[in-house]
Amino acid sequence: MSKTIIVSNRLPISLQHKNGKFEFKPSAGGLATGLGSIYKEGENIWVGWPGNDVADEEQRNEIVDELKKLKMAPVFLTKKDVELYYEGFSNETIWPAFHYFTQYINYEDSYWEAYVRVNQKFCDTILAKANPEDTIWVHDYQLLLLPMMLRNHLPNATIAFFQHIPFPSYEIIRMLPWRKEMLEGMVGSDLIGFHTYDDMRHFLSSVGRILGLSNESGFIQADNRLINVDAFPMGIDYEKFSKAAESKKTLNHVKKFKEMLGDQKLLITIDRLDYSKGIPQRIKAFTQLLEDHPEFHGKVSMIMVVVPSRDKVRSYQVLKEEIDTLVGGINSKFSTLNWVPVHYFYRSFPFNELSAFYTMSDIALVTPLRDGMNLVCKEFVASKTHKKGVLILSEMAGASKELVDAILVNPNNQEGVVNAIVEALSMDEEEQELRISSMQSSLKKYDIFQWVKVFMDRLKHVKERQTELESKALDRKILAQLVESFKAAKRPIVFLDYDGTLVGFKSRPQDAFPDEELKSLVATLSKICQVVIISGRDKETLGEWFKGQAVDMIAEHGVWLKKKDQEEDWVLYADVDDSWKGDIRQVMEYYVLRTPGAFIEEKHHSLVWHYRKVESGLGDLRMRELFSHLKYMARGHNLQVLEGNMVLEIKRPDINKGRAALSMMRGEEYDFVMALGDDWTDEDTFKAMPKSAYTIRVGYAYTQANYNIKNPKEVRNLLNKLIE
Structure with missing residues (x-):
């Protein structure tokens, strides 16, 4: 097992x-x-x-x-x-x-x-x-x-x-x-x-x-x-932190700490000692806050927990010395007999004491210079069972992509961090509650257990796709069967991709012209079956290279068609394939879920993401994220992403090889169909072929084709066997 x-x-x-x-x-x-x-x-x-x-x-x-x-x-x-x-x-x-x-x-x-x-x-x-x-x-x-x-x-x-x-x-x-x-x-x-x-x-x-x-x-x-x-943005054990915040042990710590600190606003920062965490920059921002806003003296303190890490390494020792100096500087400059600006601890704390810090703090200042995720901000939000508190979060932390209701800051912008602290200190309770509730709802849904489940489900899906796409090598037995079927056929058709299939790749595309052997091979093959050259090449190049040959041609991945018996020039083929919509719609729906007021409109050949009703600022932020995501997906689907007035539209501006191949076969009865190609643009051809067709991918990539063949040399050997 x-x-x-x-x-x-x-x-x-x-x-x-x-x-x-x-x-x-x-x-x-x-x-x-x-x-x-x-x-x-x-x-x-x-x-x-x-x-x-x-x-x-x-x-x-x-x-x-x-x-x-x-x-x-x-x-x-x-x-x-x-x-x-x-x-x-x-x-x-x-x-x-x-x-x-x-x-x-x-x-x-x-x-x-x-x-x-x-x-x-x-x-x-x-x-x-x-x-x-x-x-x-x-x-x-x-x-x-x-x-x-x-x-x-x-x-x-x-x-x-x-x-x-x-x-x-x-x-x-x-x-x-x-x-x-x-x-x-x-x-x-x-x-x-x-x-x-x-x-x-x-x-x-x-x-x-x-x-x-x-x-x-x-x-x-x-x-x-x-x-x-x-x-897969990682979550936390949400229940553990929300329950701990209301536990007797934590509340006893809260009571004890509050008695010691008195009635003041508290900022919490918790980090491992590391230069990526932006600890000195944070102390400098807090120092500037106290310099610019004397009204906060005696009313605001920062609890700063730095967990020891790699303190034998020189760069970490230097960082520790810098933090010690900065804390000493701010405390000596601003402290009074009954108020210390920074309570600095260079050690770790038991879980319930950390929970008490989260629970009693008014603001969490989480401002790493660069962080993969950062779970401290999520732990703080989960601990706010009374819904009061403000999270100030660095844009450079992975969590900022999820916790958009935090006050997001650039940790390198000291003025911006100071302004964020002022905004947090003056934020009314109603807004605090709205923001915390929104973030809690997201964190509850996507906790650590959901993260594990989603990852493992995805892994299972990948293995299923691998199994689906596994194709067989074109061995001797299948080759013999293919040749026999071809020779017995009365009406055969063969679709041949050009670059990477009939010829190998060259560093200069114009050098990959057909050699005499290939020209002769195609000429002989076209006498005994219908040959369709189906390529991403432009129509001028393809037309020039196969001038005088009795072959049909499809150029630019299916945009242009030319039949051998047509006197007139190339024909523009402009049907539309909507098979891409499922994948794109899923992504768009994900952004609709994260963006109140957004919705999707489906047109005949496009999908449109509307954000006119979305809160100003949030709509632009989400649109930028979605635009980037769709642009990335568009490459794989040959799509175009267009930015309009409060809308984002994705559509298929052209067509693919598969549609063009189907058009070439329309109205005809073929008793042998074969298609050869070497890259993702040929997958459309393979998908469009009837079930009985021999579809062959050149090279050993995963494919929708039935079989694999090694290289263009093997392709020519196969074609030679057909005309023997």
């Missing part, structure tokens, strides 16, 4: 050695909570590093046995592994690059070597437990190489990858000497998930430009697999 294997750098436990025995304390993180519903079922397991350096073989065996009871399997790392792979490549090369802090990137070869070695250790541990039909879900940037390592050993396994940090633009990723290997590692997956559409777009762009893999509507065709790339 198949099982699911969860893989992450760290296991969801902390390991402590006490009184000669190992103790395991479960992790309380959101990911551990969400994935608990998976790895605790059946034979499923979680694979990862237990977090300690254990060299002794006997102790390792003891840990393996204990973790087995918890449905976990350890990957043991040495001190050197941790130093070079985790502290080194993961956190000094990938982390700064992916968060756009290029000045901190360390290009150390020894780091990369350790990264490859440790990814292989993970692979070996998984292979010892995995079966070919298992599902393996790999998490995060420490294991980018792992999916392809696993794929090489388990070609039929279901492999998924989710990245919890941002994915940078092509301009950043290209700086890394190992960019190709990293991307190749990731495309070993069947499904690759990111928090936001922007991250997904950056990844697809990089894969296209570095690996040369094209994509259609988020599906990459690589090797013999279809890979889906999608955005």
Whole structure:
């Protein structure tokens, strides 16, 4: 029976050695909570590093046995592994690059070597437990190489990858000497998930430009697999935070803290020590607020929690010193005997004390310079059971795409952050309630459990599509059957794509003209059957190349048609295909759900998204997002996106090869039909063919065609067999 294997750098436990025995304390993180519903079922397991350096073989065996009871399997790392792979490549090369802090990137070869070695250790541990039909879900940037390592050993396994940090633009990723290997590692997956559409777009762009893999509507065709790339914004355990906010333990903490702080407005900020979090910029903005607005002195305080992280690394030590200095500066300048502007804690807090901070704070200031998602803002909103409070959120956090009712700020704009705090402090309770309620409704619906379900459902869908699109190699048996059918036919027709099918690709398109062998082959074939050259080439080029040949031609992917027996010139073919509407409508409906007042109008050959009734500002914001999303989808569907007055219209301005091919066959009875093509524009031809047709895709990409053939040379061999 198949099982699911969860893989992450760290296991969801902390390991402590006490009184000669190992103790395991479960992790309380959101990911551990969400994935608990998976790895605790059946034979499923979680694979990862237990977090300690254990060299002794006997102790390792003891840990393996204990973790087995918890449905976990350890990957043991040495001190050197941790130093070079985790502290080194993961956190000094990938982390700064992916968060756009290029000045901190360390290009150390020894780091990369350790990264490859440790990814292989993970692979070996998984292979010892995995079966070919298992599902393996790999998490995060420490294991980018792992999916392809696993794929090489388990070609039929279901492999998924989710990245919890941002994915940078092509301009950043290209700086890394190992960019190709990293991307190749990731495309070993069947499904690759990111928090936001922007991250997904950056990844697809990089894969296209570095690996040369094209994509259609988020599906990459690589090797013999279809890979889906999608955005899955991660949620939190909403109930856990909303219940904790009303628990007796939390309310006792709230009462105690409020007595100590007195009657004042509270801002809460909680971060791990990291340069991506924008902590110094936040303190400077709060300092400016107190300088510009003396009326807030004694009335507003900031509770600042900074959780220790990597404090042995020099850049983090420098950051800690800067934060200490800035806090010291603001407190020494503005403090009075009964008021301190910043209550600064360099440590972590127990869950109920954090819950108390969320519950009692009037404002959450979440302003990272760059963040994949950021769950602190979601935890704050979920804790506001009394519906009072304001969230100030950085546009650079993935969560800003969902929590549009927060006050969104650019964390690099100090003046803007100050104005946002002033707006939050003066916001009336009715508006606070409206905003919090709207955000809570969204977070409740898409919590951590829903995130896991949606991801796993999508993975299942991808595997189903792969199975659907699997095509067979044109082996000897099928080839013999095809030739026999052709020779027995009284009225055969053959559709031939040109570039990549009859000829290989050239660096200069004009150099791919038909050679004498091809001209002779087509001339002979056209004497015994109807030949249709169906190409994306312009009609002038196609007409010139096949001048004097007794062939029908379809040019520019089906825009122009020319029959061999027609004296007149090319005919413009202008029918319309609406099969694209289902996919696009789904996306538009998603934006309607997120945009009160928006609606969809369906016309004969287009879909229109109206936002005239939407609140000013929100309509423009959503329209920009939808425009970007549709433009991206339009490429795969050959569509055109038009921006009008308070509307966004998507329509098909031309037609495709399939429609043109059908038009060519209309009114005729054929007893043998064959179509050959090599790219996504030929898929329309394959789809349009009758069920009895032989449809053949050149190359081993996934396809709607019945069969695959290797290359143009094999195509010519096939055509030669037909005329023998």
